[in-house]
Amino acid sequence: MQSRKKIFGKMRNFVIGTLVGSIVLSISGLTIAQEKPFSGKKITVAVLASGPKGPISAPLYYWRDKWEERTGAKLEIAEVPFGEMHEKIMTDLITGAGVYDGFITFSGWYGDYIAGDYIVPIEKYYNDPRFPKWSKETVIPALRDKHTWKDVWYGVPNDSDAQILYYVRSALTNPAYQAQFKEKYDYDLPVPPRTWQEVRDVAEFFNGWDWNGDGEPEYGIVAPLKVGEQAVHHFLSMAASFSVLPGPKIDKYHNTYYFDPETMEPLINQSGNIKALETMIELLKFGPPGMKTWSLGAGFDFFVRGKAALTWSWGDIGSLAQEEKSKIKGDCGCAPMPGSMYIWDREHQKSVHKYNFAGNTVGGSWHGVISRLSENPEVVYDLYAFQASKPINMWNMMTGYTGIDFGRTFHFLPPYGPASLDEFIKFGWDATDIQEYGEAYYENYTAPVMFEYLRILGTDEYWSILDIHLSEAYVGRETPKEALDRVYDEWVKTTKSLGKAQQLKLYQESIGYKK
Amino acid sequence: MIFNREKNVKFVFLLPAVIFVLTLVIFPLVYSLRLSFCLARFGRNPIFIGLENYIDLLKDYKFWGTLKITLIFVLLTVSIEFFLGLTLALLFNREIRGRRYFRALLTLPMFATPVAIGYLGMTIFYEEAGPINNILALIGGPQKVPWLSNPTLAFASITLLDIWQWTPFCFVILLAGLQALPEQVYEAASLDGASGVQSLRYIILPLLGPVIVIVLLLRTVEAFKVFDIPFSLTGGGPGRATEFYSLFTYRTGLKYFNFGYASSLAYILLAIVILIITLFLKRVREVFE
Amino acid sequence: MGNVFVLLGVLIAVIWAFSPFYWAIISSFKLPEDTFTISYIPFFQFKPTLQNWINEINFRGREIWNGIKNSIIVSISASLLAIFLGTMAGYALARFNFQKMKNKDIAVFFLSQRILPPVVMVIPFFLIMKSLKLLDTRLALILINTVFSLPFAVLIMRSIFKELPAELEEAALVDGCSRYSAFLRVLLPLAIPGLVATGMICFAFTWNEFLFALVLTYKKAVTMPIVIAGTAHTRGVDFWYVATRSLFAIIPPTVIAIALQKFIVRGLTFGAVKG
Structure with missing residues (x-):
């Protein structure tokens, strides 16, 4: 009797367990896998030190809570003084310390990364529906090579630089x-x-x-x-x-x-x-x-x-x-x-x-790349893709203190692009200023001769x-x-x-x- | 007990410090000394190249340029800081009301972070409308002095900031030395009827000799390594006008990732400074023995 | 007559030493756009604003507090450790004769730790700290700063002990004390003011140390000089924050310096005199 009860109990437990388990699984499949795909993961991203209201680092701070809420991951922002950023990143890579999962990098450092095989391509993540969507087509051709090496993408667009x-x-x-x-x-x-x-x-x-x-x-x-x-x-x-x-x-x-x-x-x-x-x-x-x-x-x-x-x-x-x-x-x-x-x-x-x-593309075109030493490259990519997506990048660009400069295709006003003049005015821009600004950049980026970028x-x-x-x-x-x-x-x-x-x-x- | 044997006692006192230093620096020392004989770029495996770095270095006009300005800098700052520190120490070597507070104020510059001093210097020496040029103009001096964009003046600006920061170091130690002299020395000096300058020259300074040597020694070593202020104020410029030795080594090592060459630069500096210490500060010998 | 000159000299010196701090103070109360305009007296020449201080505390309060805390802990620990080791070594060099090695060479050995440009030591130190899992810890900075402060401690303490008459210990030894208790009970109390002064100098150098702190820390153990360097970014230097941060950074040493002021000169009084 006792043993039967025991067996029955076991069976019942098993059945209930399976049922509950499958429900939990299916729910978690919906909520965790799709909405919070990276729960418990933590990434560290190096960015130049200018704080929550300073150029290039500001967007990471501004959007951190939203991104963490969406992914369930935790973002550690490691600020590095601008003048010493390159040696800090290279020390990490050369010694294999791997403290940083990724860095918001200056485009001029690609040669160092590629020669040492220190960064990973993002191609396999790009079409993966798990990640926020951004389009390579929105990166102006003149700026594309800042993010690629031999036509393979390593960087996710963020800032656009030219003088x-x-x-x-x-x-x-x-x-x-x-x-x-x-x-x-x-x-x-x-x-x-x-x-x-x-x-x-x-x-x-x-x-x-x-x-x-x-x-x-x-x-x-x-x-x-x-x-x-x-x-x-x-x-x-x-x-x-x-x-x-x-x-x-x-x-x-x-x-x-x-x-x-x-x-x-x-x-x-x-x-x-x-x-x-x-x-x-x-x-x-x-x-x-x-x-x-x-x-x-x-x-x-x-x-x-x-x-x-x-x-x-x-x-x-x-x-x-x-x-x-x-x-x-x-x-x-x-x-x-x-x-x-x-x-x-x-x-x-x-x-x-x-x-x-x-035409030129001099400057940092600061954007994210993923360290070869990272254990969570897909989480890092998610962060970059999130920042690169149209609404967020647009906000970053419009807001002066972020230091994210004009240059994605959707930043341009008609006839060069789809942006709206009213939006700019709402963010405090003068109408003539922004029109001339956009035109000047358009002419620069579409110049028949481009000044190469040393990498x-x-x-x-x-x-x-x-x-x-x-x-x-x-x-x-x-x-x-x-x-x-x-x-x-x-x-x-x-x-x-x-x-x-x-x-x-x-x-x-x-x-x-x-x- | 082994510790209590008279001939061992001295080692019990000395060895902890020696062992502490050696455990921490032996690897870095060997590592960098070895690299100084290698071609070591970025993360690549070092390739042994013998003395090539040292030979290249002797042929490098940048090395001689930076050595020259560093030597001038050391000579200028150490002598001026010493002279000012001594003057101040003599001034303070008597009863002045509120002396303790003045003294505290005078030591403050030592604790000001040099990187910050360099950045603040950018506004202080600002040529269009900085306070120095403004005050100069107010008292009828020269207009818009190019403090930072003229190579010689940029060098002078850094010298000035260094003097500002490290005169207190000389002052504190020299004042201590002066106050340690027994009263009789000062009495004897006044009895002899010697003038102030004479008693300073023939009585006080000789007695102060060992302190003077310590001050000069420590300041010389530190002045050779000047880094933070030129790094943040001028970045070594304009051109290479303020590219001091440490800045040059830093750039070679951590900006260019040319570790072999940077290591050879470091060891040459070590040799030069030790040579200077033993040759020119002869009194070091007396202090050390 | 002479006193007027003395007072004038002292006054000039004090103004000279203090004026950059004054400039920092007024810069910290100016709006960023007024940084490059000339004005010296708040309320009369410009309207002072607390905006920079408020921004700093709101946006960077945690980093600054963390930086000050780390700087204080690292500087005090490294100074204490350096004094401890340096006092013993200084005593040994002052009182004993190391025949074969020569006291001079040992002193130069310590001094040479300060001569070598730190750039070449940074990467190997990084490797050591990485393998000891000490990256981004205060312990790593304490150990390294102790190494580089030791030369000061050894050299200055050595001359302080030379200053004290050897008869003091000899009397104690005759009374049956061991070398150690003679040192601890008789000599050390007399050298305490000197210890304090040496500690202040070690403190100053550790407090200002930049390169090792830069390379060996990431977030937790970042010290104040690195926080200050963070005021320079792609759009140049935020001079107003340089001012606020360097003032934050000057407060702790000032408090300590004033508190220990009476020890400093009295301490060095014992030291370094008759070689």
Whole structure:
């Protein structure tokens, strides 16, 4: 009896257990697997340290609760001081520590990641319906290679970087100033300036007198050129038009900037770059002398306070100009980077004097990649995909302090894209400003010639060498030719120490060179 | 007991510190010394290349450039900090009302985080409208002095901040030394009718000798390693005008991930500093023996 | 006459030492957009605002508090450990003769730990701490800062002991004390003010240490200099937060410095004098 009861009890327990179990399973299948797929998982993502209200890190903080609620996972935001971010990430990867599951990275570090096989492709997650949906098609073709390697996607889009020209609209369109300009230079004041020669004249014209009526003299142009920070990109974005020779495809002589894609010989001391550096040094005369040692923020601040007529930089200025402290809201003119009337043709060893313009994608285009050492790559991907999805990315871009810049296809206003002007106005943008801004970026990103993006092993070292010698030239310690010749020598040395064959291979792959 | 034998006692006192240091640094020391003979880039396996790093280094104009400015910096800061510290110590070596509070204020700069000092320096030396240029203009001095964008002045600005931060170090130790001198020394000095300068030169400074050596020694070593302030204030620029030795080594090691070359730079510096200590600070010998 | 000059000199020195702090204080009460405008006197020249402090406490309060806590724990522990080891070693170098090794060479050995640029030690230290599972712990920072503070402790304590007459211990030894109790009971009490002064200097260096803290910590053990470095980002430096954070960071050492002030100079009074 007892034993029968026991058996029965066991059976009953089994039946009930199975029933309950299957119900629980099916419910959990609905709620946990679909709504909270990563319960109990924890990921650590490195991002540059600027806090919950600062550029690039702000969106992670802002959306953290929503994302955690949706996935059930926990996100640890590991802030790393901007200046030391690369060494911190590389130390983690080189030593195999694996503290970070992923990093919001600068695009220039891809060469380091690929050479060391430190990051994983996202292709297998991209079409998986478990993850938030975003579309590769919304990444502008010019920016796609920031996220890919040999057409395989490693990064999930987030920020979009490129430099454009900014000008104080009311100053350049003032009829009285236009008349004075014409008298002095014998041509119409160009609004906006389309070549660096014109930029030079406009900068000279607006330098050293009070053209906005605030009782203090203003400057013609401003560019923050502190060594060891982001000055090098300000040179590259301008020098591109002096050096990148258009052609039907990427070959030995055409569409390249940094190296000869057949021999890995640096092209940095070619005539076009020397000309560009000379132009740059000329422009320095028409700006505040201190800008040679200003970091980026000081330059933004100066222009947004209406202290200079021209500047060129990233999209941040466009959104900073809309903020309360700005003196140029509604007055922030935008245009693509100017072109050059001088371009060096290496094939025929001669200069060509016709208009040349190369669009650029300089800068971080900060976005997420997944560490090879991560145990939860799919959770990291989910976070990135969540941030990349249209509504969230749109909010990030519109909100000035996030530092997420304009550049996905859905950011553009008609006729270039589907965005709505009212939305922008609701977020505090001036209508003319945003229209010009969008147009300038559209022209930049769709330029027929694009300035390549350096993504080989040790990219930071190559840039840093260039940066230091540019700065030497700005303060007159080296002539432009001396400076760039030294860069050439040091680049050759760097390439040798990193292994020329591998560097050449990485370089060819990164720019899509095919024999 | 083995610990109580007279000849062992000294080791009981000395060894804990030596063992502590050795356990922690022996691996890093051997590791980096070995790397200094290798080509070691990023995460790759180091390749032994003998003395090539050291030979390259001697041929590297950047090495000589950074060594030169670092030596000038050490010479300038150590002598000025020492001189100011001594002057202050002499000033404070008498009864002044509220001396204790003034002294506390004067030691504060030592505790200011150098990275922050560098960043604050960017606003203090701001050329368009910084406080220094503003005050200079108010008292009729030069306008818009290019503190940071002129290579020589950028060097001077960093020197100035370093002097600001580390003069208190010299001051505190030298004042202690002065106050330790027995009263009789000062009495004898005044009895002899020696002038202030003479008694300083012939009586006080010689007696202060050992303290002076300690101060100079510690400051020299620290000045060679100046890093945080140029790192945050100028980034080594403009150009390479303020790229001090430590900054150069840091850049080579952790920015370029060229560990072999950075290690050889470090060991050359070690050799240079030890050479300077033994050659130029001859009195170190007396203090140490 | 002379006193006027002395007072003037002291005044200039105090103003010189304090003015950057004053600049930090007024910067912390200015709106970000006023950072680059000239004004020195709140209420008269600009309207002071608490906004920066409020933002810092609201958005970064946890990090800053965590950073201060870590900095205090690491600095005090490392200083104590350095004083403990440094006092013993300093005593040994002051009183005994290490014939073969030479006292000078031993002192240079300690000093050389401070000469070598830390950059080359960072990666191997990282590897050690990783294998000991000590990454992102305060213990790792304490151990390393102790190594780099020891030279100060050894050298300064050594001269302090040299200053004290050897007869003191000899008398105690004659009375039947062991070396250890002579050291502990007779010599050490006299050296306590010197210990404090040495501790302050070790504290200052640990407090300001940047590179090791940067590489070896991630979140839990982050110290104040790293929190301050976080004010520089892609859009440049947030000078107003540099000001608030460096003021936060200066408070604990100031309190300690003032509390221990009377020990410092009196302590060093014993030290370093007759080599």
